[in-house]
Amino acid sequence: MYRTVVNRILLTKNTGGGRRCLLRFPDLRTAVSSSRFSTTTEPQTFPNRPLNPADSSTSSSSTSFQTSSAAGDIPRQERKNPRAEYQGEQARVLQASLRHVLRLGWSEEAMIAGAKEVGISPSIVGSFPRKEAALVEFFMDDCLQRLIDRIDSGEELQDLIPSQCIYKLVRFRLEMQAPYISKWPQALSIQAHPLNVSTSFKQRAMLVDEIWHAAGDEASDLDWYVKRTVLGGIYSTTEIYMLTDSSPEFRDTWLFLDNRVKDAFDLKKTIQEVFSPSIPFPLFF
Amino acid sequence: MALRLVTKTLSSRISPKLCSASLLHSHATSFGFKEVREEEKSQMVGKVFSNVASNYDLMNDFMSGGLHRLWKDRLVSKLSPFPGMKHLDVAGGTGDVAFRILESVNSIKRRALQDPLNDDLQEETRIYVCDINPNMLDVGKNRALEKGLGEDKSLVWVQGDAEALSFEDNSMDGYTIAFGIRNVTHIEKVLSEAYRVLKRGGRFLCLELSHVDIPVFKELYDFYSFSVIPRLGEIVAGDRESYQYLVESIRRFPPQEKFASMIADAGFQKVEYENLVGGVVAIHSGLKI
Numbered sequence: 175m176y177r178t179v180v181n182r183i184l185l186t187k188n189t190g191g192g193r194r195c196l197l198r199f200p201d202l203r204t205a206v207s208s209s210r211f212s213t214t215t216e217p218q219t220f221p222n223r224p225l226n227p228a229d230s231s232t233s234s235s236s237t238s239f240q241t242s243s244a245a246g247d248i249p250r251q252e253r254k255n256p257r258a259e260y261q262g263e264q265a266r267v268l269q270a271s272l273r274h275v276l277r278l279g280w281s282e283e284a285m286i287a288g289a290k291e292v293g294i295s296p297s298i299v300g301s302f303p304r305k306e307a308a309l310v311e312f313f314m315d316d317c318l319q320r321l322i323d324r325i326d327s328g329e330e331l332q333d334l335i336p337s338q339c340i341y342k343l344v345r346f347r348l349e350m351q352a353p354y355i356s357k358w359p360q361a362l363s364i365q366a367h368p369l370n371v372s373t374s375f376k377q378r379a380m381l382v383d384e385i386w387h388a389a390g391d392e393a394s395d396l397d398w399y400v401k402r403t404v405l406g407g408i409y410s411t412t413e414i415y416m417l418t419d420s421s422p423e424f425r426d427t428w429l430f431l432d433n434r435v436k437d438a439f440d441l442k443k444t445i446q447e448v449f450s451p452s453i454p455f456p457l458f459f
Numbered sequence: 460m461a462l463r464l465v466t467k468t469l470s471s472r473i474s475p476k477l478c479s480a481s482l483l484h485s486h487a488t489s490f491g492f493k494e495v496r497e498e499e500k501s502q503m504v505g506k507v508f509s510n511v512a513s514n515y516d517l518m519n520d521f522m523s524g525g526l527h528r529l530w531k532d533r534l535v536s537k538l539s540p541f542p543g544m545k546h547l548d549v550a551g552g553t554g555d556v557a558f559r560i561l562e563s564v565n566s567i568k569r570r571a572l573q574d575p576l577n578d579d580l581q582e583e584t585r586i587y588v589c590d591i592n593p594n595m596l597d598v599g600k601n602r603a604l605e606k607g608l609g610e611d612k613s614l615v616w617v618q619g620d621a622e623a624l625s626f627e628d629n630s631m632d633g634y635t636i637a638f639g640i641r642n643v644t645h646i647e648k649v650l651s652e653a654y655r656v657l658k659r660g661g662r663f664l665c666l667e668l669s670h671v672d673i674p675v676f677k678e679l680y681d682f683y684s685f686s687v688i689p690r691l692g693e694i695v696a697g698d699r700e701s702y703q704y705l706v707e708s709i710r711r712f713p714p715q716e717k718f719a720s721m722i723a724d725a726g727f728q729k730v731e732y733e734n735l736v737g738g739v740v741a742i743h744s745g746l747k748i
Contacts, residue, residue, distance in 0.1 A: 263748050297544070
């Protein structure tokens with residue numbers, strides 16, 4: 175939601191296919207994401223180091239974001255922003271924990287195994303506010319970032335009609351979950367937990383918004399909500415269908431998705447025709 | 460329960476620098492509301508705890524209405540113990556926190572563990588209970604025997620000074636101090652020792668009686684502290700002085716924000732505190748990275 179507004183303002187000058195600056199995302203993510211990686215600053219550890227003005231834009235929560243996408247940058251980030259070290263370490267632990275999820279589920283055990291792999295005491299798991307939820311949310315954010323990267327680098331998306339673009343993007347996003355599909359029901363139940371619902375809702379809203387924006391959506395009125403709700407519905411139903419799909423490479427799921435997207439667009443056309451000015455109003459009754 | 464994060468800007472460091480030094484000095488020379496010499500404080504505190512040791516748990520139940528059990532439960536759940544953990548509980552004389560951690564670790568084991576590697580780790584769990592006062596440790600050891608944990612090699616009772624621990628650097632996964640840091644002479648030494656013994660990723664947790672700010676509740680709490688508790692101490696334990704010291708030392712201890720900044724000064728990151736019962740008790744936590 176925030177992205178579309180900001181990007182409309184900022185991208186009017188930039189070329190359409192250019193890689194969007196990562197610096198903007200962390201600030202928006204800080205606004206949208208909960209206080210999970212909130213701005214605790216402990217300047218006491220390095221009192222003599224002057225505050226680098228460039229650091230103010232890379233807020234502390236950005237380190238975790240960039241750490242997961244650019245592993246080679248970790249030392250540079252930590253030198254520049256030593257205060258954010260613990261967030262970087264937490265991100266590393268979560269990244270390592272993902273490799274244990276298939277074996278141990280989205281659980282504390284996976285996070286403990288991840289911490290041991292990285293060489294940090296498993297006590298750090300206690301510092302995550304909602305433990306398993308932190309792992310699931312990290313994964314969702316990671317997937318969203320990969321989707322954004324794909325959108326940015328994919329020129330051909332602009333040539334597709336909206337329904338095909340949406341199909342491609344939803345499919346791409348759901349394929350990221352394919353490796354974890356055996357444990358995905360657990361992730362869904364964690365996301366549905368009352369404590370975690372608000373964060374997972376925000377993440378899904380951002381995801382849906384992202385996809386619509388890539389499909390070239392220009393609406394800003396009531397239509398905006400309708401579109402996102404419909405796409406949210408398509409995404410969720412496909413996700414759940416995928417859980418019980420045993421066809422090779424989830425062929426049935428993609429067929430299901432294709433049909434749902436077609437249904438939604440057909441419905442939209444129907445509604446437009448019904449309310450179009452070509453039919454005189456009194457003829458309704 | 461309100462969770463608050465500590466934020467400090469560069470500018471606010473300069474002015475409190477002068478008064479933080481005096482605050483620490485005043486803690487080191489205060490015995491409740493009395494002024495004493497630094498060297499004497501440790502001895503006087505020692506006497507207090509030797510006196511109260513035998514009735515310690517009973518008095519805790521009376522004074523807090525049994526709530527101290529819930530506070531300790533909350534402390535241990537925040538810690539998230541795991542099998543194979545090396546934990547240090549400082550000033551944990553009678554073993555309340557240590558027993559809870561042990562129970563938590565053992566119950567994790569009893570739950571269907573998916574990771575077969577952890578079966579061996581269960582043997583490696585070590586909880587060190589460190590206290591400067593041998594009387595308190597004796598009470599703790601007896602309680603362990605009563606609970607059937609006398610032969611459990613996970614529990615290790617150590618006599619030692621929180622300001623100069625005998626443990627190696629980077630050896631502990633967790634460090635807790637429950638209702639103990641108020642009684643030390645030099646808070647900052649305890650904090651830096653805690654930082655020293657913790658591993659990377661280790662957590663520091665401190666449960667302590669703290670300051671109440673809520674208007675009406677504050678007055679009620681003050682009345683309860685100064686009128687009811689010393690009287691209760693007199694009746695139940697026959698020792699008014701020690702309990703007078705107790706309530707006075709709570710007032711002299713730095714408030715939540717100040718203590719949080721002291722923890723950050725020691726090198727900990729992600730310093731947070733959580734008030735329980737409106738500030739009567741606060742759990743401070745820090746992460747070593």
